[in-house]
Amino acid sequence: MTESPSASAADTGWVPVDRRWLGLDKRSFGPALFVLAVVIVLAGVIPAVNNAISWTNQTKAGDVIDMGGGITFAAPEGWTLTDGYRTTDHGANSVSPRNSTAVLANGGVRIEVKGGAWPGTAGALLSQLNDNLTRNEGSSLKVEGAPVSITTDAGDTGVTETYQSGGRAGRLAAFTFPAGGPLSGPIGLAFTIAGPGTTLAQYEPEIDTMLRSVSLKAGA
Amino acid sequence: MSPATEDASPESKQRQLEVLRHSGWGVPFRIFQPRNLCFWVLVLGYIGGVTVALQVIRPTAPAYSSALGYGVVLFAIYAVPWWLYLSHLNRYTTVPHKIIFTAFAWGFLAAPFWIAIRANDAILTIYAKAFGNAWASAWGPALTAPFTEETAKMLGLVLLLSLVPQVLRTPFDGFVTGAFIGLGFQISEDILYGFQGATAQFGLNQGALVGQTLVARGLAGLFSHTMFSAIYCAGLMWLLNRDGSDHRLRGLGLMALATIFHLTWDSGGVYFNHVLPGAGPAILNYVLTIVLSVVTIRLLLRTVRQDERGWVRDVLQPEVERGVLTPAEVDVLSGGRKQRRQLLHSVHGHHTRQIVKHVITAAEDLATQIAYACGRDTDAVIHARTEVARVRTGGGRG
Numbered sequence: 001m002t003e004s005p006s007a008s009a010a011d012t013g014w015v016p017v018d019r020r021w022l023g024l025d026k027r028s029f030g031p032a033l034f035v036l037a038v039v040i041v042l043a044g045v046i047p048a049v050n051n052a053i054s055w056t057n058q059t060k061a062g063d064v065i066d067m068g069g070g071i072t073f074a075a076p077e078g079w080t081l082t083d084g085y086r087t088t089d090h091g092a093n094s095v096s097p098r099n100s101t102a103v104l105a106n107g108g109v110r111i112e113v114k115g116g117a118w119p120g121t122a123g124a125l126l127s128q129l130n131d132n133l134t135r136n137e138g139s140s141l142k143v144e145g146a147p148v149s150i151t152t153d154a155g156d157t158g159v160t161e162t163y164q165s166g167g168r169a170g171r172l173a174a175f176t177f178p179a180g181g182p183l184s185g186p187i188g189l190a191f192t193i194a195g196p197g198t199t200l201a202q203y204e205p206e207i208d209t210m211l212r213s214v215s216l217k218a219g220a
Numbered sequence: 221m222s223p224a225t226e227d228a229s230p231e232s233k234q235r236q237l238e239v240l241r242h243s244g245w246g247v248p249f250r251i252f253q254p255r256n257l258c259f260w261v262l263v264l265g266y267i268g269g270v271t272v273a274l275q276v277i278r279p280t281a282p283a284y285s286s287a288l289g290y291g292v293v294l295f296a297i298y299a300v301p302w303w304l305y306l307s308h309l310n311r312y313t314t315v316p317h318k319i320i321f322t323a324f325a326w327g328f329l330a331a332p333f334w335i336a337i338r339a340n341d342a343i344l345t346i347y348a349k350a351f352g353n354a355w356a357s358a359w360g361p362a363l364t365a366p367f368t369e370e371t372a373k374m375l376g377l378v379l380l381l382s383l384v385p386q387v388l389r390t391p392f393d394g395f396v397t398g399a400f401i402g403l404g405f406q407i408s409e410d411i412l413y414g415f416q417g418a419t420a421q422f423g424l425n426q427g428a429l430v431g432q433t434l435v436a437r438g439l440a441g442l443f444s445h446t447m448f449s450a451i452y453c454a455g456l457m458w459l460l461n462r463d464g465s466d467h468r469l470r471g472l473g474l475m476a477l478a479t480i481f482h483l484t485w486d487s488g489g490v491y492f493n494h495v496l497p498g499a500g501p502a503i504l505n506y507v508l509t510i511v512l513s514v515v516t517i518r519l520l521l522r523t524v525r526q527d528e529r530g531w532v533r534d535v536l537q538p539e540v541e542r543g544v545l546t547p548a549e550v551d552v553l554s555g556g557r558k559q560r561r562q563l564l565h566s567v568h569g570h571h572t573r574q575i576v577k578h579v580i581t582a583a584e585d586l587a588t589q590i591a592y593a594c595g596r597d598t599d600a601v602i603h604a605r606t607e608v609a610r611v612r613t614g615g616g617r618g
Contacts, residue, residue, distance in 0.1 A: 011247055011248065011250070011386045012248055012250055013252070013253035013255055013256065015255045020255065024256070025253075025255045025257070028255075028256040028257040028258045028259075028382050031258055031378050032256075032257035032258045032260070032261045032382065034378065035258070035379055036261060038371060038375060039265075039334065039335055039375070042335050042336075042338070042339035042368055042371065042372065043334065043339055046338075046343060046346075047341070049342070050342035050343075050345050050346050050349075053346060053349050053350075054349070057349070057352065081353065082345075082353075083348075083353060085353060085354055089352070089353070098420065099420050114419070114422075116419075116421050117420070117421050118421065118422060118424075128422050128423055131283070132422070135282035135283040136280055136282050136283050138282075188422060190422060
């Protein structure tokens with residue numbers, strides 16, 4: 001049997017010398033460069049385009065952020081809402097209090113707000129947030145002083161504390177809402193605010209105002 | 221019956237050799253090919269994938285390590301039946317395991333992390349910047365993932381086509397390779413979703429939350445990446461005319477269809493964000509997507525298998541003429557469950573049925589050895605032939 005299917009060189013890596021360039025098979029350049037080009041466009045050019053476009057979604061005075069189930073807070077003015085909805089946004093009524101997120105950014109400071117099921121007290125939620133931070137940030141995390149309670153304009157009580165980590169300042173705040181009305185179970189609301197120390201200090205008053213505006217509108 | 225009592229006709233031997241050459245079945249190959257630029261791009265993809273995966277996971281991994289652990293274990297178990305099922309589909313002129321592992325790893329690491337996650341994040345943010353968060357949340361996923369992810373997964377097949385061109389020849393090869401790339405992508409994405417979903421209760425009940433993700437994503441996964449990629453990659457084989465059948469348009473159509481299925485599958489936000497209110501349109505969307513994609517995959521599988529089944533028959537025809545195998549046995553090897561059941565029903569007694577099953581398995585070995593030997597009568601082929609005869613007599617030595 002002399003004839004056999006071409007156990008071609010292509011599949012075993014042998015390349016004729018006249019088909020090599022710098023030792024590489026010239027025939028592999030087409031597909032390899034095609035793949036690289038597509039990857040550069042998808043993972044390089046598109047992210048660069050995104051970085052070049054600036055956010056225009058600035059908050060205005062009176063903007064209220066919807067965390068679902070009637071839980072809201074007033075956004076500080078002039079911040080960029082990169083994630084989450086205002087109560088006036090189309091589609092905001094789909095926000096579930098059991099899994100809600102909002103992110104506000106301004107001058108290197110980032111406010112991350114997260115709602116989720118939480119059966120315990122605000123103090124317990126704060127200490128859970130502390131645990132998570134300690135695990136993630138390790139020994140660089142330093143909590144400053146004891147947690148202090150914060151009373152909202154609506155009369156609810158939350159807990160807040162400040163911390164330093166790796167040259168950045170941060171603040172945690174936790175609120176809880178019992179089950180009932182629009183809430184099918186108890187809900188926790190957590191604020192994680194972080195940024196360069198001086199900038200964060202400068203925004204302190206408006207962050208305080210924001211935290212005090214947290215409320216649950218009954219029958220929402 | 222003793223092996224090789226008669227000679228095969230020159231025509232059937234000629235046909236066998238043609239099929240082996242055309243199908244690439246049994247062609248020797250290696251993935252490690254330092255002279256092939258595609259090999260280095262493949263390696264770059266794996267390294268890039270691992271790097272980005274660590275960047276994504278590391279910041280919150282310490283607090284959510286149990287979610288990550290549960291996710292890896294649960295979805296690894298979830299992958300097992302998938303793997304077995306796809307291997308079962310891959311039983312004719314088999315795509316070798318080395319290629320399948322390479323494909324799965326591309327889908328698991330390179331496609332999601334090196335490529336898709338960065339493109340998806342950027343495009344979704346561009347949508348939010350341009351049209352607002354509500355619009356981006358409703359339309360973003362459906363108008364991003366089908367394009368970025370199907371492309372990212374397909375690139376793995378493009379690299380493999382340059383590395384093992386003789387082995388990956390047919391739309392069936394594209395179907396199987398694509399399915400494994402898709403499975404890798406799906407498992408990878410599921411683990412990531414489980415990890416991210418576990419933050420829902422601030423770190424409490426991580427195991428239960430990953431369990432919820434497993435149920436939701438596991439069910440959705442039946443009509444997801446594995447299937448999309450199988451369709452898409454089979455389409456790419458036709459588009460590139462790898463099998464010389466000139467069905468380029470069919471290939472393009474299938475790639476478009478896979479993209480559309482992915483788009484409608486990801487369009488939940490459009491419905492549940494009350495852009496189109498009410499459960500009716502959402503249910504209609506999903507039922508239509510499931511029905512149409514299942515019909516497509518059945519038709520596609522039948523089409524891509526047709527050639528493969530014929531090839532198994534052609535490769536084994538000389539063995540029938542030699543008297544090594546019976547036509548009914550070749551029917552089983554080139555057919556499906558039905559032919560197997562028919563043959564087993566035609567004989568009586570447990571012992572005889574057992575013998576028939578052994579003969580079929582030994583015949584599968586023989587087919588594989590003939591393919592590896594490129595149609596020559598090597599020692600391995602002669603041994604496999606002797607084995608068929610041995611088990612036919614009831615398993616006695618000799």
